[in-house]
Amino acid sequence: MRLIYKFLRISNKQIDTMATDIIIHDKKDNVGVVVIEKITPKQDCACWIMEDDSSTNIQSVDEIPLGHKIAMVDLKEGDTILKYGHDIGKVVKSIKKGEHVHVHNVKTKKW
DSSP states (O other): OOEEEEEEETTTTEEEEEEESEEEOSTTOSEEEEOSSEEOTTOEEEEEETTTTEEEEEEOSSOEETTOEEESSOBOTTOEEEETTEEEEEESSOBOTTSEESTTTEEOSOO
16 A cells, blocks of 8 residues: 655646655655555665655665654664654664664664
């Protein structure tokens, strides 16, 4: 199942569709959020960057379920995870671009 976004091009009344697998909230974010049931290994994924309505692509390394994060760049131990343009934690185990970002490799900085 793919999430489909539709928008109206006002100048010529044409409706375009864009299939989106991953949403990136802010251009500064180094992770995106999976918005389909799951991403499979080596899947080519379409990403939508909400902040400026641009798009990019990434190939997944791991299976990643709905609502979980994917690394948009290589991250090393100690790096800060940015989501919504804000610090949401630190990398505790190196993460390659396209890998699953979750509690096994990211921890909060609060504890």
